[in-house]
Amino acid sequence: MQQYTLYVTVVNEVPLASLSTSTATVTVDVVDVNEAPVFVPPTKMVEMPKDVGVGQEITSYRAQDPDSFQSQKIRYQIWDDPSHRLDINSETGVISTRASLQMEDMKTQTFSAVVIATDNGQPPATGTGTLLLTFSHIDCPGVDSHCLDICQRGPESQDGGGMEQISSPLTTHVLDTASGLPAQGLCLRLSRLEDHGQQWTELKKSYTDSDGRCPGLLPPGLMKAGTYKLSFDTEGYWKKRGQESFYPYVEVVFTIANETHRFHVPLLLSPWSYTTYRGS
Numbered sequence: 001m002q003q004y005t006l007y008v009t010v011v012n013e014v015p016l017a018s019l020s021t022s023t024a025t026v027t028v029d030v031v032d033v034n035e036a037p038v039f040v041p042p043t044k045m046v047e048m049p050k051d052v053g054v055g056q057e058i059t060s061y062r063a064q065d066p067d068s069f070q071s072q073k074i075r076y077q078i079w080d081d082p083s084h085r086l087d088i089n090s091e092t093g094v095i096s097t098r099a100s101l102q103m104e105d106m107k108t109q110t111f112s113a114v115v116i117a118t119d120n121g122q123p124p125a126t127g128t129g130t131l132l133l134t135f136s137h138i139d140c141p142g143v144d145s146h147c148l149d150i151c152q153r154g155p156e157s158q159d160g161g162g163m164e165q166i167s168s169p170l171t172t173h174v175l176d177t178a179s180g181l182p183a184q185g186l187c188l189r190l191s192r193l194e195d196h197g198q199q200w201t202e203l204k205k206s207y208t209d210s211d212g213r214c215p216g217l218l219p220p221g222l223m224k225a226g227t228y229k230l231s232f233d234t235e236g237y238w239k240k241r242g243q244e245s246f247y248p249y250v251e252v253v254f255t256i257a258n259e260t261h262r263f264h265v266p267l268l269l270s271p272w273s274y275t276t277y278r279g280s
Contacts, residue, residue, distance in 0.1 A: 004028045034121035036273065037063035037074050039129025047134050054097050058086075062093040063117035063127050072119040079128075079175060080114040080266055080279055086131075088115065095131065114279065116268065118177065126177035128268055128275050169259075170218040172230060173266045173279070174208050178243075182212025183269055186237040190217060193227040200229060223259045230254075230265055238271055245271040252276050 006026040039061065046059045065072055076093045078086055087098040095115075111133055118126045170190070174183040190204040203222065206214050230252045238245035252265055264279035 004030065032067065032070075034072075034119070034123065034125045035066040036125035036127040037065050037117040037119055038127055039063045039115070039117065041129075043130045043132060045132045045134065048101075052097060052101050054100055057094055057096045058133070059131075060092065060094045061088075061115055061129060061131055063129065065119055067119075067121065070121065072121050074117050074119050077116050077118070077180070078113055079116045079268075080173065080264075082279075083111055083113070086113055093117075101133075112279070114266070114277070116175075116177065118180065123178060123271070125273075126268060126270065128277075130277070168215065168217050169220065169223045169262050170228075170256075171262075171264045172208075172214055172217060173264070174212045174232065175266070175268050176212075177268050177270045182210065183208055183237060183267075184210050184212060185240070186212075186269075187233040188214060189231045191229045191231070193229070197227070223256070225257055225259050227253065227255050230267075232267060232269075234269060234274070237269075243271050247274065250274050250276075254278070 004027070006028065008024045008026060010022045010024075040063070044059070044061055048058055052058065061076075063074055063076075065074060075090045076088050077090065078088045078095075083101075085097060085099040085101055086095055088095050093115075113131045113133070115129045115131055116126050117129070118124050172188070174186055174188075175181075176183040186208045188206060188208065189202055190206075191200040191202045193199070194201045204217060206217065208214050232250040232252075234250050235245055235248040250267065250269070252267070254263075254265065256263060265276060266279045268275040
């Protein structure tokens, strides 16, 4: 806590012979609130050769602590990596490969990973950054429509490894950043805007599983272009853990223009903040 003192002096416009100048003292106490680390830049693009080896360093992705005078420590973690092929040094933020990045089985030449940085303040605060990896040599000799489709298609969900069922074209993943664990048992609702934008129609009510995911969120065939909303009962989640929170619920509204694509909407959640983005 920092303290500032303000001295105020009041003088009459017309000097008074019988009264002296009046003074007052105002003391202001400034209570510091722990702020989340900030990645610089928020989205980092890295181009690398396709034949990069296993265990090879790709880049360093670090965050800055706004509370620099507190000398807090920051630890790094890769939270969302659909390829499961990246690793990060928790202390330095150096990112390297944990498996081969040969892309024949991944259907894409560009993919993203979400990195989180958590400080050791009270309470801990978490910031997020997005890493976009592209390859300098794309094996796409022609310009025919089939080749362009392969080069431009987004990453697809993989079977196993804790990933959600591939049958759902819309997925979500909730991380409790206060504990660093998946948010299990969080109630959520999926709705779609109907009647020419006049009314929300609920499509699904469910709860996140032990991995913070919600398998079968939107069954195949129900996806269509339009505006959707994911509502997360954050107050209920924190109350079950005996934790006071600031946001009673979180609503994420997004637009789907192409119903043939897959969409991933993660949520990073703490009692005092939340972050969401379009994942892959």
